[in-house]
Amino acid sequence: MIIAVDGPAASGKGTIARALARHYGLPHLDTGLLYRAVALTVERLGLDPSREADAVAACDFDERVLADPLLRSDAVGQRASIVSAHPLVRASLLQRQRRFAAQPGGAVLDGRDIGTVIAPDATAKLFVKAAAQVRARRRHAELQATGSSIGLDQVLADIRARDARDEGRAAAPLVQAADAAPLDTSNLSIEASVQRAIEMVEAQR
Ligand code: C5P
Numbered sequence: 001m002i003i004a005v006d007g008p009a010a011s012g013k014g015t016i017a018r019a020l021a022r023h024y025g026l027p028h029l030d031t032g033l034l035y036r037a038v039a040l041t042v043e044r045l046g047l048d049p050s051r052e053a054d055a056v057a058a059c060d061f062d063e064r065v066l067a068d069p070l071l072r073s074d075a076v077g078q079r080a081s082i083v084s085a086h087p088l089v090r091a092s093l094l095q096r097q098r099r100f101a102a103q104p105g106g107a108v109l110d111g112r113d114i115g116t117v118i119a120p121d122a123t124a125k126l127f128v129k130a131a132a133q134v135r136a137r138r139r140h141a142e143l144q145a146t147g148s149s150i151g152l153d154q155v156l157a158d159i160r161a162r163d164a165r166d167e168g169r170a171a172a173p174l175v176q177a178a179d180a181a182p183l184d185t186s187n188l189s190i191e192a193s194v195q196r197a198i199e200m201v202e203a204q205r
Contacts, residue, residue, distance in 0.1 A: 001026065001106035002121075003201060004114035007128035008174060009077065009162050010135035012185040012193055016128055017110035019194040020201065024108070029100045031111035031118070032080065034093050036071045037061045039079035055083040059092040074143065074150070074158055081162045084112075085169040094118070112166055115177035124204040125180035126197055134186045135159055 003020055007013040014030055021028035039049060041061040047054035070076060083089050094117075101107050101119045109118060115125035130138075136156035143150055166174040176182060181200040185193045 001123045001205065002101050002119050003106070003108040004119050004122040004125045004177075004180070005108065005110040005128060005197075006112055006114050006116070006126070006174070006177070006180065007110075008112075008135065008166065009159055010139040011128045011130045012138075012190070013110045013126075013128040015190055016126070016183070016185075016193055016197045017108050020197055021108040023194075023198055024106075024201075026106050026108050027100070027103060028108045028110075029097065031093075031097055031109055031114065032077075033066055033071060034096070035080040035084040035089075036076050037065045038083045038089060038093075039076050040065055040068065040071055042083060043076075043079065049079045049082040052086040052088055055086050056088045056092060058083070059089060074139070074155075078158060078162060081165045085165060085171060087171040090117075090171050112174040113172035115180045116175060117172045120177070124201040125177050126183050126200055127176040127180040128183050128185060128193075128197075130184060130186040132156060132159055132163065 001024065005013045005017040017028055038055060038058045038061060041058035042049045042055055045058060047058065049055055097109065097118045101109055115122055136152060136159050139159065140152045140155045181204065183196055183200060
């Protein structure tokens with residue numbers, strides 16, 4: 001069983017994907033971390049994320065970077081959306097994601113293009129979304145909890161910028177797969193979102 005969970009930043013897709021993996025006893029891959037690892041490596045090598053050749057050079061990143069706490073920062077997320085627009089970066093990370101999805105027993109993957117490109121034949125596909133204001137409030141609360149003093153307006157502007165880049169790029173843009181079930185978490189608690197996600201997977205398998 002392969003479960004594809006796609007959606008924009010701070011929509012709740014990561015939380016839902018982790019909960020589905022626990023529920024079904026499947027391994028889980030947060031594919032955003034791969035693009036974040038490329039972005040952080042580009043930065044550390046002093047390269048330019050907007051140059052495709054520079055970003056490609058960072059695709060062969062040191063695996064230890066995947067455990068770096070800096071990976072989850074907003075700044076790295078923004079740069080991840082710059083490196084992820086390069087077709088050669090996406091091609092370089094494709095097989096790794098497909099191999100993960102092809103494990104015996106199955107897997108849960110979350111990202112932007114799992115249902116459309118990585119696993120178009122997934123058993124179940126969810127497209128998790130939420131209003132930009134709601135996503136900004138969630139991300140803002142998370143950042144405050146880590147001691148950040150960034151304002152809500154800035155977080156909202158960052159989310160909108162990242163949405164625009166992810167939806168507007170030519171290579172594997174963020175878009176709901178035709179056969180994905182939409183799940184709007186704007187007015188749902190985490191528990192209710194997970195419950196609804198399990199019902200949607202059950203309806204598709
Ligand atoms: O999901 P997360 O916020 O960690 O993703 C960081 C960035 O990586 C996204 O904004 C997007 O540009 C890119 N990404 C992608 N395809 C994926 C997962 C993430 O392009 N499957």
